[in-house]
Amino acid sequence: xxxxxxxxxxxxxxxxxxxxxxxxxxxxxxxxxxxxxxxxxxxxxxxxxxxxxxxxxxxxxxxxxxxxxxxxxxxxxxxxxxxxxxxxxxxxxxxxxxxxxxxxxxxxxxxxxxxxxxxxxxxxxxxxxxxxxxxxxxxxxxxxxxxxxxxxxxxxxxxxxxxxxxxxxxxxxxxxxxxxxxxxxxxxxxxxxxxxxxxxxxxxxxxxxxxxxxxxxxxxxxxxxxxxxxxxxxxxxxxxxxxxxxxxxxxxxxxxxxxxxxxxxxxxxxxxxxxxxxxxxxxxxxxxxxxxxxxxxxxxxxxxxxxxxxxxxxxxxxxxxxxxxxxxxxxxxxxxxxxxxxxxxxxxxxxxxxxxxxxxxxxxxxxxxxxxxxxxxxxxxxxxxxxxxxxxxxxxxxxxxxxxxxxxxxxxxxxxxxxxxxxxxxxxxxxxxxxxxxxxxxxxxxxxxxxxxxxxxxxxxxxxxxxxxxxxxx
Amino acid sequence: xxxxxxxxxxxxxxxxxxxxxxxxxxxxxxxxxxxxxxxxxxxxxxxxxxxxxxxxxxxxxxxxxxxxxxxxxxxxxxxxxxxxxxxxxxxxxxxxxxxxxxxxxxxxxxxxxxxxxxxxxxxxxxxxxxxxxxxxxxxxxxxxxxxxxxxxxxxxxxxxxxxxxxxxxxxxxxxxxxxxxxxxxxxxxxxxxxxxxxxxxxxxxxxxxxxxxxxxxxxxxxxxxxxxxxxxxxxxxxxxxxxxxxxxxxxxxxxxxxxxxxxxxxxxxxxxxxxxxxxxxxxxxxxxxxxxxxxxxxxxxxxxxxxxxxxxxxxxxxxxxxxxxxxxxxxxxxxxxxxxxxxxxxxxxxxxxxxxxxxxxxxxxxxxxxxxxxxxxxxxxxxxxxxxxxxxxxxxxxxxxxxxxxxxxxxxxxxxxxxxxxxxxxxxxxxxxxxxxxxxxxxxxxxxxxxxxxxxxxxxxxxxxxxxxxxxxx
Numbered sequence: 046x047x048x049x050x051x052x053x054x055x056x057x058x059x060x061x062x063x064x065x066x067x068x069x070x071x072x073x074x075x076x077x078x079x080x081x082x083x084x085x086x087x088x089x090x091x092x093x094x095x096x097x098x099x100x101x102x103x104x105x106x107x108x109x110x111x112x113x114x115x116x117x118x119x120x121x122x123x124x125x126x127x128x129x130x131x132x133x134x135x136x137x138x139x140x141x142x143x144x145x146x147x148x149x150x151x152x153x154x155x156x157x158x159x160x161x162x163x164x165x166x167x168x169x170x171x172x173x174x175x176x177x178x179x180x181x182x183x184x185x186x187x188x189x190x191x192x193x194x195x196x197x198x199x200x201x202x203x204x205x206x207x208x209x210x211x212x213x214x215x216x217x218x219x220x221x222x223x224x225x226x227x228x229x230x231x232x233x234x235x236x237x238x239x240x241x242x243x244x245x246x247x248x249x250x251x252x253x254x255x256x257x258x259x260x261x262x263x264x265x266x267x268x269x270x271x272x273x274x275x276x277x278x279x280x281x282x283x284x285x286x287x288x289x290x291x292x293x294x295x296x297x298x299x300x301x302x303x304x305x306x307x308x309x310x311x312x313x314x315x316x317x318x319x320x321x322x323x324x325x326x327x328x329x330x331x332x333x334x335x336x337x338x339x340x341x342x343x344x345x346x347x348x349x350x351x352x353x354x355x356x357x358x359x360x361x362x363x364x365x366x367x368x369x370x371x372x373x374x375x376x377x378x379x380x381x382x383x384x385x386x387x388x389x390x391x392x393x394x395x396x397x398x399x400x401x402x403x404x405x406x407x408x409x410x411x412x413x414x415x416x417x418x419x420x421x422x423x424x425x426x427x428x429x430x431x432x433x434x435x436x437x438x439x440x441x442x443x444x445x446x447x448x449x450x451x452x453x454x455x456x457x458x459x460x461x462x463x464x465x466x467x468x469x470x471x472x473x474x475x476x477x478x479x480x481x482x483x484x485x486x487x488x489x490x491x492x493x494x495x496x497x498x499x500x501x502x503x504x505x506x507x508x509x510x511x512x513x514x515x516x517x518x519x
Numbered sequence: 520x521x522x523x524x525x526x527x528x529x530x531x532x533x534x535x536x537x538x539x540x541x542x543x544x545x546x547x548x549x550x551x552x553x554x555x556x557x558x559x560x561x562x563x564x565x566x567x568x569x570x571x572x573x574x575x576x577x578x579x580x581x582x583x584x585x586x587x588x589x590x591x592x593x594x595x596x597x598x599x600x601x602x603x604x605x606x607x608x609x610x611x612x613x614x615x616x617x618x619x620x621x622x623x624x625x626x627x628x629x630x631x632x633x634x635x636x637x638x639x640x641x642x643x644x645x646x647x648x649x650x651x652x653x654x655x656x657x658x659x660x661x662x663x664x665x666x667x668x669x670x671x672x673x674x675x676x677x678x679x680x681x682x683x684x685x686x687x688x689x690x691x692x693x694x695x696x697x698x699x700x701x702x703x704x705x706x707x708x709x710x711x712x713x714x715x716x717x718x719x720x721x722x723x724x725x726x727x728x729x730x731x732x733x734x735x736x737x738x739x740x741x742x743x744x745x746x747x748x749x750x751x752x753x754x755x756x757x758x759x760x761x762x763x764x765x766x767x768x769x770x771x772x773x774x775x776x777x778x779x780x781x782x783x784x785x786x787x788x789x790x791x792x793x794x795x796x797x798x799x800x801x802x803x804x805x806x807x808x809x810x811x812x813x814x815x816x817x818x819x820x821x822x823x824x825x826x827x828x829x830x831x832x833x834x835x836x837x838x839x840x841x842x843x844x845x846x847x848x849x850x851x852x853x854x855x856x857x858x859x860x861x862x863x864x865x866x867x868x869x870x871x872x873x874x875x876x877x878x879x880x881x882x883x884x885x886x887x888x889x890x891x892x893x894x895x896x897x898x899x900x901x902x903x904x905x906x907x908x909x910x911x912x913x914x915x916x917x918x919x920x921x922x923x924x925x926x927x928x929x930x931x932x933x934x935x936x937x938x939x940x941x942x943x944x945x946x947x948x949x950x951x952x953x954x955x956x957x958x959x960x961x962x963x964x965x966x967x968x969x970x971x972x973x974x975x976x977x978x979x980x981x982x983x984x985x986x987x988x989x990x991x992x993x
Contacts, residue, residue: 046520048680048702050701050702050705051674051680051683051684051700051701051702052674052700052701052702053672053674053675053699053700053701053713054699054701054704054711054712054713055699055713055714055715055716056713057701057713058713058714058715058733058736058737059715059716059719059733061736061737062715062719062732062733062735062736062737063722064736065732065735065736066732066735066736068722071722073718073722075718109705110705113701113704113705117704117711118737118740159722163716163718166675167674167675168674168680170675170676171674171675171676171677171679171680171683172679172680174675174676175677175678175679175682176679178678179678198527200525200526200527200641200642200645201527201640201641201644201645201648201844201846202644202645202648202841202842202843203645203649203678203841204649204652204653204677204678204679204682204686204835204840204841205645205646205649205650205678205679205681205682205685205686206522206525206642206645206646206681207679207680207681207682208649208678208679208681208682209525209645210525211679212678212679225527225528225529226525226526226527227524227525227526227527227528227531227587228522228524228525228526230528230587230591231524231583231584231587237528237591238528239527239528239529239530239531239532240529240532241529241532241533241536242529242533242637243847243848243862244547244549244637244847244848244862245533245536247848247860247861247862248537248542248545248547248633248848248851248860258536258539258540259532259533259536261536261539261540262532262535262536262538262539262540263532263535263536263592266592273862273863274863274991305864357841357843360841361678361835361840361841362840363840363841366678366835366836366837366840367676367677367678367831367834367835367837368676369676369831370675372675373717373718374717374718374721374722377722386721386722387721388717388718388721388747389747389748390779517748
């Protein structure tokens with residue numbers, strides 16, 4: 046569905062006010078960034094760009110839309126005609142999906158006539174906020190699970206089917222191994238997994254009969270849900286009977302799934318029963334309101350779980366269900382020059398960083414470790430060998446780095462309204478996320494109270510911000 | 520977009536196992552219900568049914584879908600052919616959107632061949648869980664706001680644009696007055712509202728110039744955002760200058776909006792400034808991470824806010840971002856008879872209520888007050904004058920009611936795959952929610968620790984459940 050109308054009315058109203066004032070073509074730069082990563086995490090995994098770019102490339106108001114506007118307010122017909130012919134003609138730079146990003150970094154830079162820049166704001170934010178949130182939550186869960194695969198099972202509890210669909214996509218970037226979501230599998234190529242429900246067992250007189258029936262349909266791919274009646278009393282014993290029968294036939298039971306109860310205790314006891322029967326290679330899948338903290342806790346308790354299926358808490362990012370990404374005016378073109386613009390706040394951390402900017406990351410040439418990120422004016426030269434970074438809120442905190450490799454994080458993706466470069470495959474974005482995470486220390490990636498990472502401003506940018514602050518009305 | 524593929528893989532796999540076993544046409548009844556209302560609320564407002572029915576009526580696999588299944592597993596071609604021709608042929612009964620509903624009540628009853636009943640489970644749950652959640656959250660926020668209108672401003676922070684779209688719809692059922700979401704306004708007829716952003720003010724040299732420019736475009740509908748620089752120091756004074764100028768022209772400034780800072784203090788001081796200037800009819804709109812608790816707290820502090828604009832916390836239902844609605848097997852048709860089926864759990868509250876059921880509500884004939892709900896077998900007669908209700912978990916807790924009006928809550932909406940009756944308009948569902956809420960006491964509706972409401976089982980249903988429990992393997 047075309048998303049041009051997925052916008053706030055105030056965008057249309059501002060566009061109209063600009064139009065009436067003859068400012069519709071004023072060229073501006075907006076930055077998209079967030080002020081705090083979700084869930085107390087130290088970073089976010091950037092995601093949702095592909096959908097946002099698709100939306101931007103397909104801006105189109107229909108006649109029906111214009112009629113709707115006519116019903117709302119007596120907008121001038123010439124304005125509505127302008128809307129009818131409107132496409133996005135500007136430039137967009139963005140970081141790659143799967144990139145590890147931090148608070149206050151420009152992640153998307155939109156340079157366009159102000160009418161266009163306003164029109165794309167809301168949907169762009171909704172798409173990137175959502176997927177970045179879920180990719181980050183997934184990365185936390187995957188981290189807690191260590192080397193065990195994590196499955197995304199949340200569709201039924203998502204905030205609608207589209208949130209589940211793009212949520213599965215984002216979770217895949219974040220490192221999940223597979224999803225239960227068939228549509229996400231079909232369209233994004235994400236591996237899909239699924240077994241059976243309790244109702245399947247209930248439809249038979251006997252649990253074992255249900256197991257045999259399921260196995261008859263999937264002789265080589267059977268995972269059995271063992272908690273419909275009593276996990277250790279009947280569920281696992283029935284699964285073992287099926288597993289031993291398969292073994293005789295030279296086949297194998299893939300796994301059992303436990304979906305309720307004390308997962309630490311049940312998984313350990315189920316493992317003992319399986320092992321005692323010689324079924325040491327039958328995996329144990331656990332589900333039941335899992336999240337990263339519970340998984341970590343279960344692992345600490347020695348739970349014998351091989352695969353973690355996570356539903357609700359992943360797909361809605363429970364505990365932190367929204368990322369507060371914003372889109373702020375950074376510069377205005379006046380007589381061909383970019384004039385930085387500042388948004389003031391009584392909270393110093395909420396003051397924006399003005400100017401047409403770039404974002405670079407320094408890696409240690411030897412270890413590959415990420416050393417820090419730097420935001421500068423777009424035209425600034427960055428020295429190739431030694432640089433001193435300083436904290437923008439506490440400038441006395443300084444760090445000099447040497448022997449680095451520098452990476453440009455904010456790269457052009459749309460020029461004059463046209464996509465440049467090929468869309469990145471989801472598989473590549475997932476691999477990129479995995480590679481990106483390998484450059485950051487365990488301390489930066491830890492789930493609680495992560496270590497701060499340097500995101501600094503160039504001296505020139507910092508000076509310019511201070512000057513604007515002093516000139517401001519505060 | 521067709522949502523047939525918005526399902527979990529295990530549904531397809533169970534369907535295949537049933538098909539292989541010759542059970543595809545086994546007729547079953549599933550109940551959709553939830554075990555706990557969201558956010559500690561005492562009830563939920565049922566919503567999302569229209570989307571779920573639309574989905575059910577449009578079940579259709581495409582050739583592309585079948586090819587995708589072929590790529591996953593060697594399903595028999597005859598099974599895939601069956602999918603290709605599959606539509607929903609069953610019966611659905613459901614409560615009306617906007618109905619006040621409680622834990623453990625059957626809200627949707629699906630009677631169909633098991634293949635069809637499984638196929639619709641996941642998307643039906645996703646749609647109803649989402650919209651019921653947001654409608655309930657909205658009702659809480661609207662309740663906290665008392666007689667003040669609440670605006671839904673959450674699109675940019677929603678879990679994607681579709682979650683925002685249906686979220687706005689659900690929030691409207693829950694009682695919000697308007698949304699910022701233009702697409703939701705266009706398609707659902709929800710009133711839309713919007714003013715301007717901080718960036719609008721920043722694009723001008725002077726705040727007052729921005730205000731005048733906005734007012735020039737919307738002379739009779741101007742609400743001015745006054746917190747770009749300094750609310751009380753310049754924002755409100757500038758707005759007052761515009762307001763007084765409009766007054767001279769016989770027009771009026773509609774409102775000012777405060778989007779940051781101490782809303783209690785700022786709104787009171789802004790009110791004083793406006794009143795002192797004779798602009799007593801200029802409304803104050805507040806926004807900035809509001810939710811029901813904060814609104815109530817601000818009102819307790821005497822904040823002079825006339826309109827509450829709520830974004831993130833409403834559209835993602837922050838604090839309770841998922842409703843755990845489930846879909847459980849209740850009965851199987853055997854030799855033309857419905858045999859109740861029970862789902863057992865070690866947690867007594869999680870044991871399902873078996874059988875093909877109906878749901879009725881009793882209202883006091885005089886006061887209109889809702890007295891209690893009763894779940895019975897579908898064919899049971901309910902006496903018209905006196906009935907004794909009892910708590911299904913604590914059967915000694917009894918209550919005899921007399922002089923009631925009885926309402927059938929679960930009513931047929933799809934028969935033999937076809938929608939019956941006309942779709943209910945959103946406006947009617949919103950009015951229904953408002954009317955429904957009027958039948959419940961303040962204690963049942965309170966935001967924290969609400970009073971429990973009677974949701975009881977008939978003696979026959981309770982006896983049947985006990986018998987099944989005793990016969991079960993536990």
